[in-house]
Amino acid sequence: MAGDNYGVTLYTYHGCPYAHRVHIALAELGVKYEEVIIDLDKPREQWYLQQVNPRGLVPALKISSSALGGEHVLIESEIIVQFLADVVPGVLAPASNTPQGAIARARINYFIDTWNTKVGSFMFNLFRVQTDVEREACSKEWIAAIKKEIEPLLSDAKPFFGGSPSLTLAEVNVAPFVLRIYALAGADVLPKSLTDGLDGLPNFTKWAQSVQQVPSALNIWDAPKVVERTKERLERMKHAKQPQAAKA
Template sequence: MGSQENEIVLYTNRRCPWAHRAHIALDELKVPFKEVTIDLDTPRTQEYLAINPRGLVPSISFNGEIYTESAVVSWLLADAFPSGKLVLPSSAAGGPQQRARIAFFVDTYFSKFQGGLMKLFGAKTDEEQEPIITEAVDKLVKEIEPLLKNAKPFFGGSSHITQAEVLTGSFVIRLVSLTKVGIYPAKLSSSIAERAPNFWKWAEAVAAHPSVTGIYDEEKIIASTKARIAKARAS
């Protein structure tokens, strides 16, 4: 699993939404790289644990050094290839402010909304799902909807995806995709569309973007999600 100097090697698994972040960044930046798939269904090999002792994906070899954790990898790529497309450099006019807004948005998305959605996987009945949906949408309306009022169609009024979409897009596409096939309750999407139209319009644009859809295998994600739900509900 070694890499040559100056070669970018991405250790990944395409089913993992965290690893998906790195794929979105690399695709949007048009950076060539070598992809090494890590099997997440079996114990990690000693060879991979020598690269990332935590055994997680993604990891990236960049200029001969290893970097781990999806947000770290995504920010590294954005800063190493500073086109200004994903995010302005911190030294550019308005750069620090844009980066702060993106960081706040991403933190809010995960701390106020995404975590609540995961509770639905363990809910066995409509009655159990109802308060989870209500709480998730309430937080979405209060915390995230106002942050997307200027989306055109992407964060901050951008016509192209930004670092905000790099860091949330793999989860957004799962929200849209899994709702359409009934894994997430229909009431979730109808409530979001009615009460948080800015968010839903943004989410649909993100979920349709080529850099987000590029590695997304809907059939495999549906199958693995169903297996995960069955396991959660059996426990």
């Protein structure tokens, strides 16, 4: 990518798991880029809304190249990392112009879709529950969903998805959430019973341990800060749900 005189700018926020995906992909592909931090704790500035992403979200990736006919801005993390994998095929995913490559891509996409639709929402569900009983029940449901949906898909991980010795597009998309599961459970933001239960899933545990050791996934990862910000967010949610005192 660098050899084609691409200019790459990543609009990001280091605490965002979706932006984290793009950081991982860029690191794995060895792409040099300029980084612009967008503070999500403040209203978006007009230049960002008008020139980069009208939705006001991160990440966004600006690509400038004569090969592309000028400047393009991509938004939505899954679309961005898929684009990067296509631009540099064979690193995060094989090129899809062969039957073998197309099958491998389909398997990766199925894994990502399964995580997103069958497993990923449980973290946010746990953030919303009120009591310890609800926390434990939701934790058990999450473990059961991972056992049913994800554990079989990792049967051939060596150590990464599909028998790959190196990170794939599957890990790029899911690693930020794997890191958060273990960090938040370790700090009792998520139930400790969650990771205790996951320890009973050999395929998932071995794969997750490998994911947590990959340098590209750790470049911007700040576990204490993520834990602190999550606690603050949950505290705000808790106060928002409390009924206001009746006026005299």
